[in-house]
Amino acid sequence: MTAAAAARLILRNLLEVMASREPPQDKLDRVVRIVAENLDSEVCSLYLLRDGMLELFATRGLNQSAVHVTRMAVGEGLTGTIAESGETLNLAQARAHVNFQYRPETGEDKFHSFAGVPVIHRERTVGVLCVQHVDPRRYEDVEIEALQTTAMVLSELIASAGFVDGEEAAGAERHAAPEVLGGLVLVKGLASGQVVFHQPRVTIHQLVAEDVEAERQRVYRAFARMREQIEQMTSQVEFGTGGEHDEVLETYKMFAYDEGWSRRINEAIDSGLTAEAAIERVQQRTRMRMREIDDPLLADRMHDLEDLSNRLLRIVSGQLGTAATQGLRQDTILVARNLGPAELLEYDRRRLKGVVLEEGSLTAHVVIVARAMSIPVIGRLGGMRGRVADGDEILLDGNKGTVTLRPSPAMREAFEVKNAAYRERQASYALLRDVEPFTRDGTRIEVMMNAGLRDDISNLALTGADGIGLFRTEFQFLVSATLPQRERQTRLYRDVLDAAGDKPVVFRTVDIGGDKAVPYLRSDALRDEENPALGWRALRLALERDGLLKVQARALLDAAAGRTLNVMFPMVSEPWEFDAARAVFEEQLAHIRARRRRLPEAVRYGVMLEVPALAEVLDQLLPRIAFISVGTNDLTQFLFAADRANPKLAERYDWLSPAILRFLARVVGSMRGYPVDLTVCGEMGGRRLEALALLGLGITRLSITPAAIGPVKELVRKVNLTELQPQMQRWLADPPKDMRTALGAWALAHDIEAE
Ligand code: PEP
């Protein structure tokens, strides 16, 4: 009989045992007998964890008097070693192993060979299943395979019969103990709640196959579907739905077509498992291998395989939704490898309290959206998903960049104290709502806010911002399943203008592409892009798809009837692009005029300065525009040639680097004498030390995330520009070794808190 056939027989018999009404002990006695007989083994024993100790629960071949008598600690003897490491042992000579221990009461001295596998339930070892022979022989791979498959099915039997509970599992201690992990602060703030996986774990209802051929067909179909999905994602890298990175997609592709992987799943099906159980079984093995890998690059790739395996599992089981669609917990802390902005927007923001990402970078759009939603985010916590379980309590300190898993009461208490202080500080910022931000020497700084969602509008009144310096119109496109109709666009823009009253609002025309996914706007032109961030995006796309820009122009002009419209074009690289975009608006204006409909009182045109080339030709453009807004997010990515969404580069370049500051100083200089407003609207301006540097460069208008308005206003009121600006000039001429340290020290000396 082949090993697969043996395993199938074992599983079929186990199924019978599971279904029978025998007392639990009798069931286990039958289990070891079935395994021993079918694997032709002289001994088969099952050890289970009880009160933290491994106890012999059933045996066929060892002395029956040892049952419930022989006990050993996790880590002790061969069985303890397997429980501790979660790995299989296959030994021709058991006594040759360093951890071998002899237990006389079992009568095992005559057996030489030994093979044991962990019994794992919900990623925790709950016991050990082993076989022994008199002959010193190494077990064949197929035998080990059969043993492992048996252990997997057995784990369900053991758990459902209540022999062990989750808390008793080996390694549970590691998982239950508090743990503090450090990551990168992406959005500030504090939050506590329970872990929810963005991609929920698939529940496997049936482990043993009734029809092996049918299961094989299910896996074939799932593989085909998964490959289709990967192909689709690769062909739309520009608009990748999960924020996946090229490299990850490449690896997905490699694994999706990897014959070894599909073969192993097929073998597991051969041994009698259902498609779901077979995928899970192979994944378990991968996880074990992952633990042994020291190379971070390889470990990353193994995570990719794990992701893909989960995808396959979701497809085959039909459990497709993300946590957003499955009834969210009250205080959810979302845990994901990465997210796309549209995916985050699907969540109920009243229940979503925080986000932890294994990847993530400061200026990725998902992070900008989270910032707009005032949801703290910590990123760069590699391997996070393996360290927590769904429902684990978690504290997220988005000021220090730490997460505390399963906190002790003392930790919880300390966190509450910190949270209270944080809230107090936030409340003190709220007091500044109606205070106009003047510097100590009397310069009025305009502190405006960035927005993009309808819900953001209320922040205008809450923060006392001077207006909306950047309204990202593409957010409406991101949250829609289809291209938003003109009427819907008009309604949103009108509501924003109504809420703003006398305060100015700067609408930026759609900026899609890069990491902003709009699945309904596909094009062949996007298929072959190697560098989407440098590709056909923002205004470049809008000018060619001018139907899209026309509709938006009309919607904006209609919404601003009788008022001033400030409209700004993203990613302008050369002045003609501005002219072309403006012409689209002028054409719509003429159209409205011809129909004798109400026009805006004035239309002010401006550009985003985010492509460095534009800075070199500003003199050409300045006479034609009313304002410029510097988008430091893209500007930094282009100045440093560093993908803003690439987590590996997240901490590499500092906004306070002399290169950026000198660049901005030059822009400020070239605008002197022109009646053109200059604003900085990238994420940089919302950080206190960075805002201080911008004031030092002579910038007096910032548009920032709502949560930063209070902190920046408070900072403005402490600054004396006549002291700061000459110092900044000196630093620009002769940069200190570390600008951040120098500026921080200067701030401290002037009684200004850096954070
Ligand atoms: C920027 O690039 O700095 C900017 C403000 O625009 P976005 O982040 O939407 O690209």
Ligand code: MG
């Ligand atoms: Mg930009």
